[in-house]
Amino acid sequence: MDAEPPRKTLQPHSGAVFDVRWSKDDSRLLAASGDVSCSVIDVETGETFATLSGAHISSVKQVQWNPYTSNVFASGSRDGSVHIWDLRVSSDGIYKPVQSIVQAHREPQKKGTRTKGTGNGARSITSIIYSLQRDEVIYTSSSVNGIIKMWDLRGPTKRAALQCEEASVDSTMQEIARPGLTRQPSFLDTLAASASNNNTSPKRARGICSMALDPTGSTIYAVAADSRIHRYSALTLAPPTPLSSAMVEPLTDPRFRVSSFYIRTSISPCGQWLASGSSGGQVFLWSLDSASPCDKATTVLDAKWNGEGDVQESGAVDWASDGMLASCSDDRTVRVWRSDLDRAMKCRDEDATAGADWAWAEM
Secondary structure, eight states, X not given: OOOOOOSOOOOOOSSOEEEEEEOTTSSEEEEEETTSEEEEEETTTOOEEEEEESSOSSOEEEEEEOTTOTTEEXXXXXXXXXXXXXXTOEETTEEOOSEEEETTTOOOOOTTOOOOTTTTSOOOEEEEEEOSSOTTEEEEEESSSSOEEEEEOOOSSTTOEEEOOSOOOOTTOOOOOTTEEXXXXXXXXXXXXXXXXXXXXXXXXXXXXXEEEOTTSOEEEEEETTSOEEEEETXXXXXXXXXXXXXXXXXXXXXXXXXXXXXXXXXXXXXXXXXXXXXXXXXXXXXXXXXXOSSSOSEEEOOEETTEEOOSOEEEEEEOTTSOEEEEETTSOEEEEOOOHHHHHHHXXXXXXXXXXXXXXXX
């Protein structure tokens, strides 16, 4: 089949674009780039509304709009920092962060010890999400450890810089003091079972690739490097109170593989489905119904392009408001998935002819 040509090409950056986010009203795009800047683009005109640079010193990997206002967003970088930007605050067209979290996931160093090499240096920010229940709270994750941090952005002054406090998380997983709550996700204590699949030591810290928040804002889902999707209460960062024993188990599948930090996850607007890309090229869907199993995906979308499966990595996934799902792959394609029973039956029954018109997957 012939791919649909692009309707408009936008090139606001000189380097690779690592993340793109639509504004709430779909009028703007927010982009993060390897050229160490972020940009806000007017979708209708294609013009760059604002370029924000000078704060990060390495590739910007993540951006996220504040759901409560169309002028504020957060950015996270390979330099380990998180910056909060306000498009209403500039001087002669130059923007500076209104708040900063420096080295957000740097581990506290014990007194009398020295850091060896760069092991405790910059830890790339892999995901940022805003709380849907408290407008002053954001959550962050990094590529080095399996820790999710919850930050309270309220400060004594608007320009106050937020620093990670030198506090460690003990074995009982107790909360630490502000600026945020930090808990050691329980999956770091159960790596032995999955270590053979990843060829790493059970004691090795596990990074988190991406996070998603359910539509109610009550549960965080985190895709981790152990090829499982873990869930936590957005209020306490503890495993959610189970309605059934399955509710606290990680989501996984024997075919689900995560071997890079480009794997993204997204939850459908109705809150019923969680989708995730994978390093094996498939898109996995799990039903978030409490009665559904956690150890096997409900649906695996394994695209067949002209009848041939593609093993390229599927990275980002995202849902449309009408329930369509988009996924992008290393084969340089974006696939849009629709729940269309009649079309699916035709593709299955008439594979030779339908394959020329549709990319499709067995459900």
